[in-house]
Amino acid sequence: MTQTLDHSLHPRHIVMISIGGIIGAGFFIGASGPISMAGPGVIVTYAFSGLLTIFESLMLRDIALNSVEPGSFIMSLRSILGRSLGFIAGWTYWIIWVVTLAIEVIGASDLIREWIHIPFTLIELIVLSIVTGANLVSVRNYGEVEYWLSIIKIMALVSFILISLGSLFLGIHAMENMHSASGFLPNGLTALFAAAPTVVYSMSGSEVATIAALESGDPRGNASRLSRVVALSVTSLYFFSIVALLSLVSWDKIMPGQSPFLYALNIIHMPFASTVMTIIILTSMLSTLNSGIYATSRITFEMAEVGDALASFKKLDVRNNLPVRAILLCSLGTLLVAILAIISPNLVFAFLASASGAMIILHYGLITTARVILSKKNLWKAWVTFILLLVVIVSMVIIPSARYELVAGILAFFIVGVAEKITRARRKKWCAFSR
Template sequence: MSTGMPAPAPTRASDLARTLHARHVAMISLGGVIGAGFFIGSGGAIALAGPGVIVTYLLAGLMVVLINYMLRDIALSSPGHGSFISQIRHTLGRQPGFIAGWTYWVIWATTMAIEDMAGASLLAPYIPLPYPALEALVLAGMTGINLLSVRGYGEVEYWLSLLKIVAIVLFIAIGSYALLMGITITHHPLLADGFFPHGALALLGAVPTVVFSMAGTEVATVAALESSDPDGNIARVARSVALRVGGFYLLAVLVVLSLLSWRDMVPGQAPFLLVLNRLHIPFASVFMTAVIICAVLSTLNSGLYTASRVLHDMAVHGDAPRFFLPVTAKHRLPRRAVLACSGATALIAATAVVSPGVVFAFLVSVIGAFILFDYVLIVLARMRLCHRAPWQPWLTLALLCGVLLAMLSRADTRSELALSAGAIVVVLAAGRLLALRAPKGTR
């Protein structure tokens, strides 16, 4: 009996749409770097480390650039094996692929819940609806976009990312003009307390904030698989990532540091807005609020896209239920996976109310270490697949070890690492159990 619904298409990873253009992938890669954490979190990092935080941004930026080179080399050395999660599985084996997939999915599911709550908080002063209704509205809007078509997701992400880029370029231009005109907006000279006002070790405290605010560049390598030229787009993204990190992150932070003292920074408040307000730029608050809302929506949009593709990818390999395998006949998108990821986001957001100190706190605590763990697997896969420029993966591992040491140096992040290690062991045990129950030919 016909239900009037389109029948599911064949269930191979290659059956996903190929409708994204190079401009979409390029802008998605930019959006992955510039999130709400950059606009707000940079103030806390500067307050903690002082002017020396620029060293932290330089090292974190170098690590992000190298990770993108690893992703490029993996894709080009073993084309046709899907996302980097599939590449890890293909190169390192089923168990590492299983762990990489589920930890990466948890990262995005939790991040989406955080962004959903942030979006509702930002919209609350402007839309007279109860907070839960605003959360549902924001999530439903992004889910609807992801259910329309892959091209629709790419187009929305293109314009959201473009607005963020325009905002940063305008900020750099305004700040540079103020510097050239000799305008002073602080009572504390830049180096009045030295380059490391809290000591060089204070840089370690700023490392997690800076590194995790830059996470997300790998989204473009997932999106590139649904473009007409996956390998070419991945290579172009990797080539331009250094310019993106240097041109946006480092220049913007340098402008902030040149105009304001680290003493002016208040953790949790946007330093860019502080600069614009002190320069008496009209409507600065409204403009920055709009930009941060767009940054939140962009992260939620890309997170829903990426998490659904990873879930579908794992289903292809038997690491997730086959229920998430079908793609729609018309637009060739994994509708069930999108809806499941949206539902998981709503559920995690609900735990922030029902169990803020247990379930939600645990999920928020583990995502930082999960990011590092997945980065290590990316580097190991690159070491096995590609032997060109062997210094690159070793340097990347050294930087990742530096981030790990920075997290071990602080009591709060030290406990997060312990929780994350326990969670990874649980995921490993689940993967092992699944492998034992699978038919011999699929292990």
């Protein structure tokens, strides 16, 4: 009898696995970058990026409803756009996640070494082993673990918003911080566009719902419904958290690379703020790692099923129907990228990190193109999405720091495309030899 993936995840698991993959250090710490760049006007950037995220979720919903190909959005792209683009989309998505996971491992290990004084590399191995182990239990148990990890993150953001509102009512005036002496746009309008790629990247991940839905009782229905729920939830949490944050503190006091939320809590003299926020950030990182390994391993499993990855990665464990080899491959990839961050931080790792942000934008372009090809109904949503994407791409071309990211992303797509041509040629040669 042919083995298949388990189908024991419930909608609440799918939503939380998706949110777990989105809300991580990229927001709790990374938000300081866009704020320092754009000032109070960054709320416009978050609103714009949230709108793009919501429209992309609509593209994913339409694809899930209309695609004849079962599977995640990667398999749908392969069916609609062709094998070559499907191969490129799958492996670049794999690279995006592995790089993201490596960054989260490094960040989590950096926090832990403040408490445990052992070699940094050993901490990285322990962190990666823990989240890999969580992915090697039954998918239902994994879903429960990720559900509660994500709940902690959501409760933290909601609590922060409520605490901020309470502080404002006690006398801290929002208008004083939103309209400081330097104005709402202290660095000009272009700064809003310069911050857009980073914010869009931090909001990406609603497509994970189409992956997790494969292990539920209603894959197509859950994929179409829950990707939109995830996008709306994340957009709302991000937007209102940033508004609350900038209402509490002056933007020019926020330092890039440091948690602006921790700074805000210290400003209002919240007891044990440092310890609590450190635990929340660490939980967020572990949650993102958990969801990322899950999503990446399932994409690897799917690609192996259609011949875009080695056939051995489609093998499932006989006890719990888990793609164990695919999970271990993703963990190994994460470890290798983390090692590259040590031995080649300014060359290989810098290229991979820069390319990842741009590849998300390029992926969005592929998803929207597939939606246009698949169905001619309500095409206005697709054209709006294209316009929003064009704004981001133009901003990346104009802004020097983002221009390198765009070039790196295009180059990464090209390299994976060349790999696809080589593997296809070798596959044909082997088939001919076999005859």
